[in-house]
Amino acid sequence: MDTHPTPEVLFAARLTPNRSASVKAINLMIALLALVFFATGLGFMLIGAWPVMGFLGFEIVLLYLALRWNLLLAGRHETVTLTREALTIERTDPWGTCSTEALEAYWARVDLDTRRNRLEIRSRDKGLVIGRFLAPEERADFADALRAALAQARNATS
Numbered sequence: 001m002d003t004h005p006t007p008e009v010l011f012a013a014r015l016t017p018n019r020s021a022s023v024k025a026i027n028l029m030i031a032l033l034a035l036v037f038f039a040t041g042l043g044f045m046l047i048g049a050w051p052v053m054g055f056l057g058f059e060i061v062l063l064y065l066a067l068r069w070n071l072l073l074a075g076r077h078e079t080v081t082l083t084r085e086a087l088t089i090e091r092t093d094p095w096g097t098c099s100t101e102a103l104e105a106y107w108a109r110v111d112l113d114t115r116r117n118r119l120e121i122r123s124r125d126k127g128l129v130i131g132r133f134l135a136p137e138e139r140a141d142f143a144d145a146l147r148a149a150l151a152q153a154r155n156a157t158s
Helices: 023-046 051-073 136-157
Strands: 011-015 077-082 086-092 098-104 108-113 118-123 126-130
Touching: 011 136, 023 051, 077 136, 086 118, 098 118, 098 126, 108 136, 118 136
Parallel strands: none
Antiparallel strands: 011 077, 077 086, 086 098, 108 118, 118 126
16 A cells, blocks of 8 residues: 555646657658659769769768658657656656656746756756757747746645
8 A cells, every 4th residue: 555645746748849750751752852863863974974873862861861860869858747846857868768857846946048048947056957959939938837837836835
């Protein structure tokens, strides 16, 4: 029998980077570009500039690798959970490794620095930067929502 009740969650959010394309969309785009590049390269080959075909093929491979790397990095996320006692930030990297940090909820403050484009949560002498992959507007909206939730948590404990 569990003698410790689970704390009530006052706020929970999952921050994820923008995923602008799926694997299927990337493969389709690469296939279409490869077809265009092949036709272009064939034209250059016919006029005697055969090295162009190799460079166009190399560009397609690099573009494919860059888009797949971007898609892999989009797999990371951060989960922010607020209870009366703690503000917990759980980070998951693209490879599935998780790390968790907890701050005292009562002392937590949200600092949105628009000049440096960063969102930091501070509690006493500890600070955590979160939402690095968010757009500035998303970061500001999240900061407002978290500030409101922290105020509610502080008022509930007073």
